[in-house]
Ligand SMILES: CC(=O)SCCNC(=O)CCNC(=O)[C@H](O)C(C)(C)COP(=O)(O)OP(=O)(O)OC[C@H]1O[C@@H](n2cnc3c(N)ncnc32)[C@H](O)[C@@H]1OP(=O)(O)O
């Protein structure tokens with residue numbers, strides 16, 4: 001709970017007439033958050049055909065949109081959102097940074113015009129709870145004036161050293177907080193890391209096998225090296241902070257569009273650590289994110305077998321059993337239920353996955 005508001009006030013609307021804040025953030029699948037620049041005509045033209053093929057479409061107004069195109073991007077997003085039926089696909093936007101000359105107009109334009117269609121506002125370069133408090137109050141005022149009946153949620157990008165230091169208070173700063181994304185490019189710059197990439201690893205960040213000596217005492221030069229994950233620490237902190245506050249963590253961008261293999265690896269590391277999705281910068285990254293952030297048929301089969309084993313003969317899920325030579329108990333059951341619940345949520349939005357998961361046969365034993 002943030003220190004700036006007492007527990008009794010935490011779920012009160014921040015403006016008279018603003019919608020009631022949510023007590024729980026709905027777990028809507030958001031495996032790929034697909035970025036498009038609404039001022040780019042070619043990209044904008046692709047939005048209608050992307051509806052239904054991706055969990056989230058995000059109209060980006062911040063970095064990657066030229067300064068001269070900021071107004072066109074904002075107006076383009078209003079036009080696209082007004083003229084598109086998004087069906088099951090969520091619509092998000094990334095507004096400009098809170099210290100930029102554009103952000104006030106971003107919010108005061110978007111909320112009255114398309115606030116009823118916007119699910120989530122992504123706020124870049126969040127430094128602390130005070131940034132969320134500012135957006136929270138302003139959104140409440142704008143929602144009240146626009147007569148909106150549901151609150152727009154807020155997603156923070158973790159891309160400054162101070163933001164990382166304050167990650168727990170950011171996650172708990174408002175009932176609007178929906179999630180956090182890692183912003184590896186800005187974070188690297190802010191931390192003065194010596195990298196030049198948008199996410200992903202670096203061949204120089206590695207561990208090396210110890211030297212091996214042959215029987216005559218000569219050192220072998222043949223020592224294996226293993227590239228390490230530059231983002232492990234930050235993602236792990238994000239995951240814990242999000243879990244503690246009941247919101248969702250996401251890996252952010254992977255800039256090497258031409259390297260789908262490394263993109264998939266980076267996304268999978270994040271998935272295994274607890275993230276629910278990642279950004280897609282190019283249409284080719286959508287299927288990668290959907291594949292990675294959907295549990296495999298094998299994982300769901302195993303998870304269902306564990307659930308069945310612990311609930312067999314009226315079992316209540318407690319105790320220990322042996323399955324395939326391994327001990328399963330209350331704790332492994334809970335892990336399996338995470339996967340089973342995710343499969344159910346994904347089945348509700350993805351007919352292909354629904355069919356695959358439904359076809360899984362769970363054998364006894
Ligand atoms: C660090 C950060 O902040 S990351 C987040 C901010 N960055 C972004 O949002 C980047 C978004 N993506 C892009 O700008 C582009 O994909 C780029 C610059 C990376 C590559 O663009 P291009 O060189 O045009 O890619 P490419 O030639 O492969 O595009 C093929 C087609 O897909 C379209 N396309 C490319 N990216 C997208 C996209 N994100 N959404 C929809 N359509 C897209 C192109 O317009 C092109 O259309 P066409 O066939 O009608 O000509």
Ligand SMILES: O=CC(=O)O
Nearest residue numbers: 159183184185186
């Ligand atoms: O905004 C994203 C980043 O990596 O920076």
Ligand SMILES: [Mg+2]
Nearest residue numbers: 063159183186
């Ligand atoms: Mg950034």
